[in-house]
Amino acid sequence: MLNRVVLVGRLTRDPELRYTPNGVAVANFTLAVxxxxxxxxGERDADFINCVIWRKQAENVANYLKKGSLAGVDGRIQTRSYDNNEGKRVFITEVVAESVQFLEPRGSSNSNQGQGFGGGSPGFSGNDFGQQNQNQNQNRPSGGFNDDPFANDGKPIDISDDDLPF
Known part of the structure; x- marks a missing residue:
């Protein structure tokens, strides 16, 4: 038997961190994929998938991810049910994450605003990347052999999607 899920998407809201009565951390979040x-x-639809992660990784997710963050989830699908206050049976399907990968640098999750969840290239836009390199290079002495030959002057990098290895 095989039950394996691999997802890449953006969080639709900040993760919700709670603790069980025994002190075990659990975080819930929803990915838009x-x-x-x-x-x-001509528009792309998205699926909104509920995820749950436990223990130390739950605390990491709650501390470092927020609404709009790009994340990769590796886990399994789990279903469960319970009877609500009205006596009706409620079924829940969710991904129990075994690991969550943070797929972009901290603080850059909103670089794709206006493109929808996961639209365009994940991570950086050309202007953001150039601005980061420019800010980093302001504090370095120039003229050394450690100068970054790939650093630009804040202008977008002119490269086509066909030239990228991924």
């Missing part, structure tokens, strides 16, 4: 195809209007 774009579908591989467009709908009839």
């Amino acid at each position: 774009n579908r591989a195809f467009s709908n009839q209007q």
Whole structure:
């Protein structure tokens, strides 16, 4: 039997961190994952997938991820049910994450605003990347052999998607 899930998406809200009565950390979050195809209007739909992670990783997720953060989740699907206050059976399907990868540098999760969840290139836009390099290079002495030959002057990098190895 095999039950394995691998997802890449953006958090739709800040993770919710709680502790069990025994002191075990558990975090819940929802990932918006774009579908591989467009709908009839030419737009990409997204699936909103509930995830849960336990223990130290739950604390890390709560501390370092926030709404809009790009994350990769590796885990398994789990279903459970309970009876609500009205006596109706409620079924829940969620991904129990075994690991969560933070897929972009801290603080850059909103670089794709306006493009929807996961739209465009994940992580950096050309202007953000150039600005980061420019800020980093302001504190370095120039003229040494450690100068970054790939640093630019704050302008977007001109490279086509065909030149990228991924």
